[in-house]
Amino acid sequence: MILTDCTVVDSDGEREADVRLRDGRIAEVGDVDGTDETYDCGGGFVVPGIIDCHVHLVSECLPTNRHGDDRMRWYRVVENLRDSLAAGVTTVRDLNAPDACVIDAGRAVERGMVEGPRVVACGQGVCCTGGHFSGSCREADGVAEVRRAVREQIERGAEVVKLMATSSAYSSSEGGQEMTRDEIEAAVRVASMKGVPVAAHAEGREGVVAAAEAGVDSVEHAKYADEEAMRAVADNDAFWVPTFKPTRMSLRNHEKFSDGKLEKAERVVELQKRGARLADEHGVRVAAGSDAGTSYNYHGANPEELELMARYGLDERTVLDAATSNAAELLGIDDEVGYVREGYAADLLVLSGNPLEDASNWQKQELVLKDGEVVA
Numbered sequence: 001m002i003l004t005d006c007t008v009v010d011s012d013g014e015r016e017a018d019v020r021l022r023d024g025r026i027a028e029v030g031d032v033d034g035t036d037e038t039y040d041c042g043g044g045f046v047v048p049g050i051i052d053c054h055v056h057l058v059s060e061c062l063p064t065n066r067h068g069d070d071r072m073r074w075y076r077v078v079e080n081l082r083d084s085l086a087a088g089v090t091t092v093r094d095l096n097a098p099d100a101c102v103i104d105a106g107r108a109v110e111r112g113m114v115e116g117p118r119v120v121a122c123g124q125g126v127c128c129t130g131g132h133f134s135g136s137c138r139e140a141d142g143v144a145e146v147r148r149a150v151r152e153q154i155e156r157g158a159e160v161v162k163l164m165a166t167s168s169a170y171s172s173s174e175g176g177q178e179m180t181r182d183e184i185e186a187a188v189r190v191a192s193m194k195g196v197p198v199a200a201h202a203e204g205r206e207g208v209v210a211a212a213e214a215g216v217d218s219v220e221h222a223k224y225a226d227e228e229a230m231r232a233v234a235d236n237d238a239f240w241v242p243t244f245k246p247t248r249m250s251l252r253n254h255e256k257f258s259d260g261k262l263e264k265a266e267r268v269v270e271l272q273k274r275g276a277r278l279a280d281e282h283g284v285r286v287a288a289g290s291d292a293g294t295s296y297n298y299h300g301a302n303p304e305e306l307e308l309m310a311r312y313g314l315d316e317r318t319v320l321d322a323a324t325s326n327a328a329e330l331l332g333i334d335d336e337v338g339y340v341r342e343g344y345a346a347d348l349l350v351l352s353g354n355p356l357e358d359a360s361n362w363q364k365q366e367l368v369l370k371d372g373e374v375v376a
């Protein structure tokens, strides 16, 4: 198939070009002619498929915000995978499930048994006893136990390790640190021996600094990150995955939450906007993550995160990189996806508007291709 009458937009730049697809790959980008079937993009924009670096595929997206261990979770994962792909998300990184179910679902996608995005999954996150999401995470205390917990996930097939370095901003300790610097460092060390990157849930500033200095690959959320914390993220070359959607969805469904939580949510939005400004000032590299699976934050509505990123102060070019090239680099698959380049997997979207002019155009999808197949 040849995509014609389009502008290609990716982190390599913006250019008028046709795109020839063959055997699930991008065969040619440029002035393409030939007798292949053509798809007329009608002046649209061809971009890489969205890579969402932070989702929870087992979740029902209810206000209880649990990563369900009920017996329906397998089917929910399948449904959520299908909805994600239909929304132009061609790769997801899952950051906590109660067992190996999402790792296994990713294998089922690879084998063609289930329709969905490429999956990079952590298995269970690792938290301290009674820590953040202790109901579904693997609890571990002390360096030796944390090493063991990390190695267990890698043995199960985890392609990323998730640490719960702090509590939630909405808990009484307001994102207070829960894993020690030693524990985080130990996790990073044993994961890196296996070439597996580490993602740290870190909301309070101390936890953000500890995680960044311990060498994690990405700091998730970082709501309370001040100037010093964002500088630590930049200096240690970690990615920031902001996840603006959960708080926005709470505010949008305000009747379901207490006044106290909503007041906090209003403050969090201001902190997130400060985070965006500080990230920009300090050259922090951003990767996109919707945290789909939190309350009312449905799988399939992921692309709205990109609009929020721009609305909170990140420019459209940063948003593009965050959802494509930076995300691919964070996941260690930037030789495969994240660009419209010859030889890359044909995970592509055709958008009716330019995402560099308005990040909401990521939601105006005319066509979704994964491995060269039209999936939506």
Ligand SMILES: [Zn+2]
Pocket (backbone or CB within 6 Å): 054, 055, 056, 095, 291
């Ligand atoms: Zn999350």
